[in-house]
Amino acid sequence: MKNTNEESLQAWEANADYWDSKMGDNSNYFHCHLVRPNTEKFLDIKYGDFVLDIACGNGNFSQRLAKNGAIVVAFDYSTKLIEHAKKRRSDVLDKVVFCVCDATDYNQLLKLKREAPFNKAVSNMAIMDISDIEPLFKAVYDMLSDDGIFVFSTHHPCFTHPEGKYLTPCLHKGEALRGQPLLQNYYHRSLQEILNLAFNRGFVLDKFFEVADDDAEMPILMTVRLIKLQK
Numbered sequence: 372m373k374n375t376n377e378e379s380l381q382a383w384e385a386n387a388d389y390w391d392s393k394m395g396d397n398s399n400y401f402h403c404h405l406v407r408p409n410t411e412k413f414l415d416i417k418y419g420d421f422v423l424d425i426a427c428g429n430g431n432f433s434q435r436l437a438k439n440g441a442i443v444v445a446f447d448y449s450t451k452l453i454e455h456a457k458k459r460r461s462d463v464l465d466k467v468v469f470c471v472c473d474a475t476d477y478n479q480l481l482k483l484k485r486e487a488p489f490n491k492a493v494s495n496m497a498i499m500d501i502s503d504i505e506p507l508f509k510a511v512y513d514m515l516s517d518d519g520i521f522v523f524s525t526h527h528p529c530f531t532h533p534e535g536k537y538l539t540p541c542l543h544k545g546e547a548l549r550g551q552p553l554l555q556n557y558y559h560r561s562l563q564e565i566l567n568l569a570f571n572r573g574f575v576l577d578k579f580f581e582v583a584d585d586d587a588e589m590p591i592l593m594t595v596r597l598i599k600l601q602k
């Protein structure tokens with residue numbers, strides 16, 4: 372699925388203005404009510420936390436992190452989205468550095484490193500958009516302090532696999548926002564595919580939540596908290 376990365380990036384670039392106009396300053400219902408509450412509970416931001424915001428889009432969550440006292444390095448591979456983020460979040464640019472970086476490229480990721488290690492990393496609803504997550508999991512592990520935490524939310528793979536395959540990783544096209552200019556690539560991976568990558572790297576699973584919306588018995592997304600074990 373790696374060789375579809377450029378195509379995925381082009382779709383995000385084509386949809387960037389639409390995404391920014393729909394998400395606006397405060398984000399949408401989905402993010403505010405389904406994604407954010409558990410992510411924030413699991414992240415438990417404290418004043419002075421040093422946080423990596425992975426695939427930050429137009430920076431809505433980066434801004435919240437900063438307002439809650441964190442210092443943030445936020446990145447996305449869409450140059451246009453990073454431009455939107457810098458414009459929309461101009462009031463927190465003393466606390467958030469926005470960078471263009473491709474999460475599938477380990478060497479690019481390591482350039483996000485600063486003198487001190489991050490003690491927290493977060494990725495809201497992007498794991499299913501990233502063509503290859505192995506470099507990301509490796510880089511996040513390497514850039515976190517011992518006992519550092521990595522929280523991510525993503526499609527719940529058990530209930531969101533439109534190709535009808537569960538165990539086999541596969542790509543499908545879809546819409547993040549109704550009416551967006553181009554369909555985008557989604558990368559389905561089973562739970563074991565995602566979690567074993569994390570476990571093999573040295574993370575342990577510490578908290579897990581499944582989030583339902585209209586159908587209370589069918590979670591559409593999951594929020595995962597991983598901890599970097601001390602070696």
Ligand SMILES: C[S@@+](CC[C@H](N)C(=O)[O-])C[C@H]1O[C@@H](n2cnc3c(N)ncnc32)[C@H](O)[C@@H]1O
Binds near residue numbers: 474
């Ligand atoms: C559904 S949006 C979520 C944005 C943001 N985290 C939020 O919750 O508002 C997914 C984001 O992943 C980004 N993305 C996808 N693949 C990426 C990659 N390889 N490297 C960096 N960002 C990527 C997209 O550009 C997009 O901004």
